[in-house]
Amino acid sequence: MGTKADFTEILSKKEEVAAVFPLQEHWPPLSNLDLLLPPVDVGVFFCCKKQEAFGDSISFGSLVSVLKKAMAQALVSYYVFAGEVVPNTVGEPELVCNNRGVDFVEAYADVELQNLDLHNPDESIEGKLVPQKKHGVLWVQV
Template sequence: MGDGDFSVSVTNEEVVAAVVPMQEHWLPLSNLDLLLPPLDVGVFFCYKNPRVLTSTTLGDCDTHKMSFGSMVGSLKKALAQTLVSYYALAGEVVLNSIGEPEVLCNNRGVDFLEAEADVELKNLNFYNPDETFEGKFVPKKKNGVLAVQVLDIIRQ
């Protein structure tokens, strides 16, 4: 499989908001934010599938890998709780009355995408990410301040 020769398909899209409602308010950007051109930063992390310890009815312990669905559910729940403290990330950048961008803290939520990829990590060129997986692992922000994509690697 050559560099970038794989597909990523989105299987679910939703918006995750903070678990508690918040009063809407505006946050002005700093002078530095207003001087520099808008910059979109993408970051992705890779995690090994964790093993979960469960006990059986006989008192024995058993381990198994966590399902993708339960990992996604845990991430969404944790994100919704985190957005309470980092409420600006659940907002959106809009223009104020004089045309300057500001963060509207309205608990719009974070775009949360679930996707599948038909590639193994060992086949990716991490020395040249622009040619290998640019635009496939990190979603583009549509309306909000932050977008998250959780990717399930489908083994061949």
Template sequence: MGVNGKGKLSFRVRVTNEEVVAAVLPIQDHWLPLSNLDLILPPIDVGVFFCYNNKNTPMSFGSMVVSLKNALAQALVSYYAFAGEVLQNSMGEPELLCNNRGVDFVEAEADIDLQNLNLYNPDESIEGKLVPKKKHGVLTVQVQLFQ
């Protein structure tokens, strides 16, 4: 951790594991058309960053990750569209294929204390390191361990 030449806080995030979490129950493959707004607007990825204080939680990081994966797999039964992928239909238009492809689940660790991040100006300190880029599917989740 340090400050780079532009005055921004620099730190490293190391990915320790990547896997795909699918719904715990099988899902019948089917297509869902996108809305007119989905077809008109450019595609965007929404990144969300949550922080929790675990001082009163006896769970280790590993057991917390297992719990999160299990909860995600159960939630994807009801919210199965998030476990699908956007593909082109025979007309060349994007549609959502609900096929239980799963959600990319990334585990990572950062060499910085959470208290040193400037969460009031995330572009300055987070620089896209703590919210993963979506590679496949509809949703990507990253779980982060801080010093």
């Protein structure tokens, strides 16, 4: 059984990363399975060493910049992740590919990864590293 980790997370920056090339807005159809199953939130968080551990090779800001550029390029091919789910005229969820962008959050936490039980996140991190998604299809936290 995991133990609850006692730490605070400090949000430093939140922005949206969109595809590097503009995309035409469209509405791909959802399958019956998409309409029957409950919605699933998709999120990713990356953990990095403390800034002083990078030495002279790369700063945390440079690392984040590279991740954002790579994501903007990847969203050209995976444009669905840059869209959002909205209710249609009859109240069913509909995917709108509008290049709204992916929520990209930079945050710091005062905890060692070895002190977290990532196999049981409800007990160890209590939703701190994976906040609730408010908009869009995907969010990323570094």
